[in-house]
Amino acid sequence: MLDHLSTLFEENGFSRMSFIQKLPYYDIELKKHSMKFTDILKFDCIYADQEIREVFVIASKLKSVFTQEEIKNCEQEIANFINFHPSNSLRFNITLILLCPLNFTKKMKKIPADILDVLGSEKDKYFCKKIFLDSTNPNAEEELSILPLVPINISVKDKANGYSGITLKLKEFMNDELFKELTKIEDEPDIEIIEKNLFIG
Known part of the structure; x- marks a missing residue:
């Protein structure tokens, strides 16, 4: 799955990179303050666009799901990075991808409480946006389709049918309640309903 992720980023103009910065530290042996180059964002993989306006950070686990503590540690690492990095725009454009075995199957009637x-x-987007990917999904393309890099494929035929054709095509990708809320004309959409349905999928 990690290989598929890397290919997807590269195909969309993102490059793998590190964020190295010269920071002060205290040398205990020499008993003096010095400067050293430090990696200020330590993750398995980091991808950024050419202008470094958007960053995707990938953390992965092979055998188990991330714990709340591990997720908090990832968030703290990103929070520290935001404090050190000079670009203010990045603080709103960092996405943390958590790749781990969720073991979802089509036969599953209920998601286990610990995974849920x-x-x-x-839902907590204070330091960064977060997206879970199931490394056990045999269909990597299907799993990666939830990433904001992947466009919804609307054919020329759908476009030719105008607004109705496009909205009907979009309806295939969401449940009825979400579709109804997003296509309201007279009233403003209810954000809570949208968030609830996006989370359920």
């Missing part, structure tokens, strides 16, 4: 609890952390 961890997935709930996607």
Whole structure:
């Protein structure tokens, strides 16, 4: 799955990179303050666009789901990075991708409570946006389709049918309640309903 992720980023103009900065530190042996180059964002993989206006940070676990504590540690690492990095625009454009075995299957009637609890952390976007990816999904393309890099594919035929054709095509990607809320004309959409339905999927 990590290879598929890397390919997707590269195909969309993102490059793998590190954020190295010269920072002060105290040398205990020499008993004096010095400067050294430090990696200020330590993750498995980091991808950024050419202008470094958007950053995707990837954390992965092979055998288990992330714990709440591990997610908080990731958030703290990103918070520290935001404080050190001079670009203010980046603080609103960092996405943390959490790749781990969620073991979802089509036969599954109910998501286990512990996994549901961890997935709930996607709602907290204070330090960064968070997206969970299931590394056990055999269909990598399907799993990666939830990333904001992947466009919804609307054919020329749908476009030719005008607004109705496009909205009907979009309806295929969401449940009825979400579609109804997003296509309201007279009233403003209810954000809570939208968030609830996006989370459920």
